[in-house]
Amino acid sequence: MIFGRVAIEQSHRLPTGGEIDRLAPLPFRFDGKAYRGYAGDTLASALLANGVTVVGRSFKYHRPRGVLSAGPEEPNALVELRGGGRKEPNSRATMIELFAGLEATSQHRWPSLALDIMELNDLASRFLVAGFYYKTFMGFPGWRFYEKRIRAAAGMGSGTVEWDPDRYEHMNTHCDVLVAGGGPSGLAAALMAGRAGARVILVEETDGLGGRLRSERETIDDKPAMGWVAKTRAELADMDEVRVLTRTTAFGCYDDNMVGALERVADHLAAPPEHMARQRLWHIRAGRVILATGAIERPLVFGGNDRPGVMLAGAVRSYLHRFAVTPGKRAVVVANNDDGYRTALDLARAGVEVMQVLDTRPAGAGAWRERAVAAGLDVMQRAAVVNAYGRMGVVGCDVATLDGHGGVGDTRYVPCDLIAASGGWSPSVHLHSHGDGKADWDDGIAAFVPGANRLGHVSVGAARGRFGLAEALSDGLKAGAEAAKACGFAIGAHPDTPITDEIATAPLKAIWSIPGPTDRTVKRFVDLQDDVTIDDIALAHREGFVSVEHLKRYTTLGMGTDQGKTSNITGHALLAEARGQPIPTVGTTRFRPPYTPVAMAAFAGAERGLHFSPVRRSAMHDWHAEHGAVFVEAGAWLRPQYYLRPGVTKAKAVMDRAIETEVRAVRSKVGLVDVSTLGKIDIQGPDAAEFLNRVYANGFKALPVGKARYGLMLREDGIVDDDGTTSRLGDTHYLMTTTTAHAAKVLADLEWYLQVVWPDLDVRVTSVTEQWAAMALAGPKAREVLAAAADHGTAVSNDALPYLGVINGSIAGVPVRLFRISFSGELGYEVNVPADWGTSVWEALIAAGEPHGITPYGMEAMGILRIEKGHVTHAELDGRITLDDVGMGRMASSKKWFVGRGMLDKPAFIDPERPKLVGLVPVDGKTRIPAGAILVADPATPPPVPKLGHVASSAYLSPTVGHPIALGFLARGRDRLGETVWAVFPLRNLSVQVKVVEPCFVDPEGSRLHV
Amino acid sequence: MIRIPCPHCGPRDHAEFSYAGDATKIRPADPDAATAADWHDYVYFRDNPRGPHMEYWHHTQGCRAYVKVLRDTSTHEVLAAGMPGDTLEAGR
Amino acid sequence: MAEYSVFSLIRNALGGHKDWIRAWRDPEPKKHYDVIVIGGGGHGLATAYYLARNHGITNVAVLEKGWIGGGNVGRNTTIVRSNYMLDGNAHFYEHSLKLWEGLSRDLNYNVMFSQRGVLNLGHSDGQMDAYARRGNTMRLNGVDAELLDRKDVQRLYPHLDFSAAARFPIYGGLLQARGGTARHDAVAWGFARGADRLGVDIIQNCEVTGFERDGNRVTGIQTTRGTIGCGRVGMAVAGNTSRVAAMAGLRLPIESHVLQAFVSEPLKPLVDGVITYGAGHFYISQSDKGGLVLGGDLDFYNSYAQRGNLPTVEHVMACGLAMMPYLGRVRILRGWGGLMDMSMDGSPIISKTPIDNLYLNAGWCYGGFKATPGSGYVFAHTIANDTPHDFNKAMTLDRFATGHLIDEGGKGPTPKLH
Secondary structure (H helix, E strand, C coil): CCCCCCCCCCCEECCCCCCEEEEEEEEEECEEEEEEEEEEEEEHHHHCCCCCCCCCECCCCCECCCCCCCCCCCCCCCECCCHHHHHHEECCCCCHHHCCCCEEEEECCEECCCEEHHHHHCCCCCCCCCCCHHCCCCCCCCHHHHHHHHHHCCCCCCCCCCCCCCEEEEEEEEEEEEEEEECCHHHHHHHHHHHCCEEEEEECCCCCHHHHHHHHHCCCCCEEEEHHHHHHHHHHHCCCEEECCCCCCEEEEHHHHHHEHHHHHHHHCCCCCCCCCCCEEEEEEEEEECCCCCCEEEECCCCCCCCCCEEEEHHHHHHHHCCCCCCCCCEEEEEEHHHHHHHHHHHHHHHCCEEEEEECCCCCCCCCHHHHHCCCCCCCEEEEEEEEECCCCCCEEEEEEEEECCEEEEEEECCEEEEEEEECCEECCCHHHHHHEEEECCCCCEEEEEEECCCCCCCCHHHHCCCCCCHHHHHHHHHHHHHHCCCCCCCCCCCCCEEEEECCCCCCCCCCCCCCCCCCCCCEECCCCCCEEEHHHHHHHHHHCCHHHHHHHHHHCCCCCCCCCCCHHHHHHHHHHHHHHHHHHHHCCEEEEEEEEEEHHHHCCCCCCCHHHCEECCHHHHHHEEEEEEEEECCCEEEEEEEEECCCCHHHHHHHHHHHHHHHHHHHHHEEEEECCCHHHEEEEECHHHHHHHEEECCCCCCCCCEHHHHHHHHECCCCCEEEEEEEECCCEEEECCCCCCCCHHHHHHHHHHHHHHHCCCCCEEEECCCCCEEEEECCCCCHHHHEECCCCCCCCCCCCCCCCCEEEECCCCCEEECCCCCCHHHHHHEEHHHHHHHHHHHHHHHHHHCCEEEEHHHHHHHHHHHCCCCCCCCCCCCCCCCHHCCCHHHCCCCCCCHHHHHHCCCCCCCCCCCEEEEEEEECCCCCCCCCCCCEECCCCCCCCCCEEEEEEEEEEECCCCCCEEEEEEHHHHHCCCEEEEEEEHHCEEEEEEEEEEECCCCCCHHHHHH | EEEECCCCEEEEEHHHHHEECCCCCCCCCCCCCCCCHHHHHHHEEEECCCCCEEEEEEECCCCEEEEEEEEEEECCCCCEEECCCCCCCCCC | CCCCCCHHHHHHHHHCCCCCCCCCCCCCCEEEEEEECCCCCCHHHHHHHHHHHHHHHCCCEEECCCCCCCCCCCCCEEEECCCCCHHHHHHHHHHHHHHHHHHHHCCCCCCCCCCCCEEECCCCHHHHHHHHHHHHHHHHCCCCCCEEEEHHHHHCCCCCCCCCCCCCCCCCCEEECEEEEEEEEHHHHHHHHHHCCCCCEHHHHHHHHEEEECCEEECCCEEEEEEEEEEEEECCCCHHHHHHHHHHHCEEEEEEEEEEEEEEEEEEECCCCCCCCCCCCCEEEEEECCEEEEEEEEEEEEECCCCCHHHHHHHHHHHHHHHHHHHHHCCCEEEEEEEEEEECCCCCCCCCCCCCCCEEEEEECCCCCCCCCHHHHHHHHHHCCCCCCHHHCCCCCCCCHHCCCCCCCCCCCCHHHH
8 A cells, every 4th residue: 555655753652662563553644644653553642643733623613622532532533534435524533443544534624624714713702602592593584594504614524425335233142240341440340250150241442451551550469550451361261251342332221231332343444354244232131230431531621721732641641651652742730639740750751841740739748749749840739720822732831829719829831732631530420320320429539429220230440439459459359259149150269459559649629620811712611522611601500501401401511422521520510619509419410322422323233225124025926026026015025016018117107007907807807916915813712703703893703614704803992903804714713814014913912802801712813924825816717717726626616615705725736725705896716825835826826827818916906906896905994994984884793892892982983074985086087086185175265275085095097997086085975975076186286076976986786706 | 121021931121022001901891881981091091100010011022922010110120020810019 | 681682692792791691580489370380391381481471471480390491392303393184283283383483583582493394205105195195184274295206305315215225215205394493402491581581480490299179179289399379270291291190180191101312423414404214213303513313213111211222222223224324324422212291192182171270281292392382372372261272172181082083193092103
């Protein structure tokens, strides 16, 4: 790969140390410029190594921003990663593992990162305070005008309209103990649980184990702590029941210890190799959950605290130790806790000139402070940075003493290019909170720690505010042992907690904002990404937005891609100060999954494209395909819509002709249609007749063996639910058919009645939809075809198989069930065949029908045939229709109780004004009556127009009667036969005068059925 | 993801089930004795408590039993489960 | 500084924003109010506003157990539309949409009502017929609607899945161009400020614990801040309706369910309007801040937990990608759960109750946000006149007994299906 000249060769890289591999240099580009980093770098560390200070722009004021952190909490260093369908906007440079050829660009700026025209917002910032948009843009020329401009200016990175070429997987698994976090406490927990024999899963967000140990100089048992990590890792690797998942983020805790975790399988590669998923989403059902999620450092709030070069102190140590990068050459360190000293000592050790160490706490002794002083560092206590300078990178800052009452002493300018700041650490209580865990305020660390937790999640180490290494280890060991024990494993001897060489820390003293210069152009940021300043919080308070929920919504505090990981507590604390109440009274917001953002495709997994939903195909699908079927989705099924003749291509006119041909064939000769999709439910048991009699509105008790009957089912609220035929195959054996759409629902309903409502009935029901292929043979020649196809011994004469008769027989050597029923209104037979032999029987019928011109037909023709006969489907039975509405009220048995009967006489159901099923024909004999048209008395009425009903189904041309026909519902429709009304379709500016007729256009006497 | 202890199959993820609603509603056993108000009450009205709620879950993708479950609607915690005819108490 | 305008904003900017006053007061509850509205969500606040504005009833308190706007008005997908078919709903929602069109100016608060269009996609002939019926009905009611074919949809949204790999191809859609989105929190705050300016007391952190009754009348409301006397009482506590109603001895045709919604990381404009998928439950729009706001099905079980589970999340995202395959790498930033008052026919109840001076506003299912101004408007009317407005006369509590159901989906008395 040719990657251009490398301009600057890692000016800020230390010659030794770190986890990077200096033998594996990796070329990459940022904003088109070529750089080089090393394996083990993140994009952030590689950019810092190359002296790049500005990486992004802030949301509102477009201020130049650098790298603040070294982890998932990063609010500033967001870039667009990769390109094409793999483009990922808003990617945190701190979490992007460097790979050869990586390409990233800065975002949310125009025309370039260095010169961004929208930075003008910064100059206008006094107008763009929190909530300014609620107070203006109400007048001319309207919100939509302003909105277009605001939308264009908002957003952060830009998405893509290209499709993501990568694959995503889901994985389900169980374990006894899930440990979230691979730092010292998590490792210790996994070790103990693993030693006990428990099935353990340890998930770690980064590429390696060790957590903060990777970023500190600590020892365990007098050796570098990472040695202990390596040893532990090896021991865990040897345990069969322990699985360690790195690059995996536990993003959410759900009910009953289900933890969602996202494994970034291939994100550290330029592209996933073939057959490798990009990401894998784990559903982990755990017996016990141990949260070793660590803590997140808080920035300090001072003037210009957003300048590139102002960095979290802990992140500075990460860059020094893990990445061997010095984020600056001259540093000022400021903190309200001992991490300042620790950082300053580490910086000095790495050769960085430490200009000043500022401790905001009042003067006092402390082991860390003494060390810093002993090392010759210039320490100021009760002092802080009050303002940082440098638009594209810190060049210096004003430091001053604090008077403890909101004022500052004389300021002194200190040149520097790095300000390492620490406002203390907040435990990552996110996962704890997902499971309804409460958060308690801990004044000692000025942060929320995990409180009561219903799900029994145990937080350990820094995740519960115990920041010392020894405590983290002992916490982890104890929790791991207890979790394994709770899962039924015997615990061996508790090992001694490893020995650490920690220096005692002096307590933190919270300082939520550092008093600053009165100059209003100096901003002190609480939320860096969304540019929420302390002035915004004061304004929100002034205007009464005094709950944390209101604060966050009004100012957008914590609403950025980082979800306030570095800003929420500070913001809430400032609000608490303004309200004059303690922080826990003011409260904190509840966290919801995901902990860090998760790609939509990872959630969707394999359910994309054609795999979005399973496809159901009938047993004869391939035959249809080979014979020109054009398929159409019918729920999950694919069904032939119509058949194209060989050599003909799909077109509207072709389709209309094909459908017409199919209809004519059924009416004049014979046709065959695949009806396998109808639900089929086998019903058996001594009480089956009684059961059917209760679930159907019409009577079923008297149905003799060998007969089929059409039945209608109601819902409990009296509305028609479903229809179909049910046949009595034996004394205690029935076969019910349902509509395609309601097959699953009807089965579940039958099971409901049998198990819950009438457990005394001895009946079993089971779906046999998949077991039987079904086809309907219809037309005047149907009997001749069937007779020709039937094997010897299968008699299909009118006597042997009369209308509504059911017999067993065989065709082509295949045992079949023959039902003389008809949806088309023609002489018809439904043939049920064991599914594996569906095609054989279908082909036998086609062959037998050849001499009679048999024609396979699809859903369109079937639709026209049934409209011609006035048979209803879900186009009519739309969940609001009563039996009376479709003219079937008289079918309901008055002699028995059935489901829904208790509701039938509600006033609205017996209202004579209710629309009733009618047939409709165009008065001019030719104009189509589109489905979805509304029936009105006069098409010229201006809105609101009184509506008389609607057109439910329409045959644009009935080949049988020679003109368009339709079925519809019309108020008092039964009284209006012969009248004319209008079917209007204002969406297409159409209106048709229609005559109201009986809802049956062909053979109203049904004579064709009985021949 | 709630775990429902199916009496036939053991503990299963709720994704295998279809929720089938309030189990305290008793369908009028003797339709001849039932008034319109009884049907109305059965079909439409619910206690809808915040807290323990007796309900049915249909093990649609398992044994197809309607499982009676006592579940806390404020926490989703399953307190007890059994067959439709069972009387459930929390903790059983 | 009370009045909001670009001028007051500039004046304040020059003065350091020190003069802005509270958007609404924080009063102590009085002993007695002519009307008490229980629930400081969008509907409750709107009701109080219209009681004062339209009916001159200003001795009104809104009681909120937490902070105003903390319920569903603050946890929805901000969609506003009036594409309803049944008369019982259609005129009401259209009235509400008309109120939206003038709301920012009426309230002197920019609720960012953005008429960017709401498009429902259709994926079968049957679905397109159903859209035609709905759209034609809308037009006959004087509501805007356009029926789009596949090509029309492709012109509007060329990047939806029009490929052969689409499991459910797009046949067309029903567009309501006047529909759109609004800034949900601003609606609560705007109504709160508007009501407050007309004299309404908004009392936060005041949870109702019981009703004081005299025969068939409510005489006072017991709260965590003491008992407050009242003339009439309006209840607008969607999500918790059954619980509060139970305190008054009412049982209702309502179940509480959780509906999850999600927002993505902010992006430059990528999705212009509001689009709903027709072969699964999914809807999406892009907020002015840039986040894609999306949602889908209920979690399908009774819940008061305001949080959902993974299977629903995964299904919603799968639906989203089925419609817009290019969103695959877009990351979901945040999810939340709202408590839906699922009624037995999928339509709301704005009604008198068996208790003489207690009025009910409930059962909004998924659709409460868009109804906010209309609901407040007609509920205020119903309370003030002890009789429903023309627009809510069908939304009675007794319609379940009479059979005059307003079942847009035809799903019947299974609340999870609406």
